[in-house]
Amino acid sequence: MSDSRKPTFVDLALAFANIGLTSVGGAAGPLRYVLVKQRKWLSEVELAEMFGVAQALPGAVAANVAVMLGDRFAGPLGLFSSLFGLIVPSLVVALSLLRIATNLAAVNPRFAAAEFAVTAAVSGIFVSNGIRVIWQLWSGAPDLRLAWRCARLAISALGIILVAGLHVFVPLAMVVMFACSLPVEMRLRSYEDGAAS
């Protein structure tokens, strides 16, 4: 935890309400912005860890992150306050939209173009999220031998090839990537231990 002050139930609910209400087309962008940049509760790579675990488990990623972060910072009750913040405000908005639901994109083709543009922006944010993590892995460990840093880079590159290039089913790609990543981190541990002693 980068911040010494422990978040209260209210902090958690507000932070996750912010994430929920600004999530358009995926929560990864707002999760990173609120938890890393704004609140400084996690570093770039700590969020990447938590997000990865959340994605490997069943259920929605944002909800799983809310649970793990809420519990870690404020105990079992903390997870309910972050889940509440994530879900309830945006559910109220969605339910009220349902009552006045008109398909804007069908009414005006300009709205369809605007929706496409927003999705394009979301995809750009996913990419920059990834760049930040990879950059942090590369530059955040200057003492680490080049080979180890290249190994980590190669694992990220493998994922890009598998998912974006070969359209491998994401859970399967995650298993393959993790199977490559874990031995690297284990070897790294023995290397670090050796360097320390």
Place this chain on the structure above:
Amino acid sequence: MTQAAQLLSLAWHFAVLSIFAVGGGISMLVPVMHQEVVQQYHWLDERAFAESLAVAQSAPGPNFLLVPLIGFHVAALPGALVSLVAFLVIPVTIAFFVGRLLHDHDNPLMARFRTAFRPVTGGLWIASGVVVAATVDHSVVPLAITIAVAVLSVFIDIAPIYWCLTAGVIGYLLA
């Protein structure tokens, strides 16, 4: 069907479904949900399903809000709440225990398990950006927006919603 029976059946349906929501999104569950709630159980018609899906995807909020929206169509507010809780209870329980296990500071192996996820997520974020971009970037404007946001947002760290709003306005004006 009595309301209690209907709520119970909603709860069972979404609890089972939640276990299969692996890999992050519920987007891959949409066809299964459609088949079951529209064609098999006739809980709601095609139009109501399409409406719920459109709202869940375009309104702010996590995409799994589709679940309580379907529940709302079936049994109003109690339906929404029962579906939501049923969909969350199993994953939340699992995430709670796995989160605790992974943050067990007395176990050095767990720290390695966590750090091993770093390059995995980094790569998958870029990959999902490319995958999402491929669904909309069929012309020069969205493609330019994807590239511009990917590059600029690395250096200008503002809330993602501002990039989305700016892009939306540009898309609207250039259409």
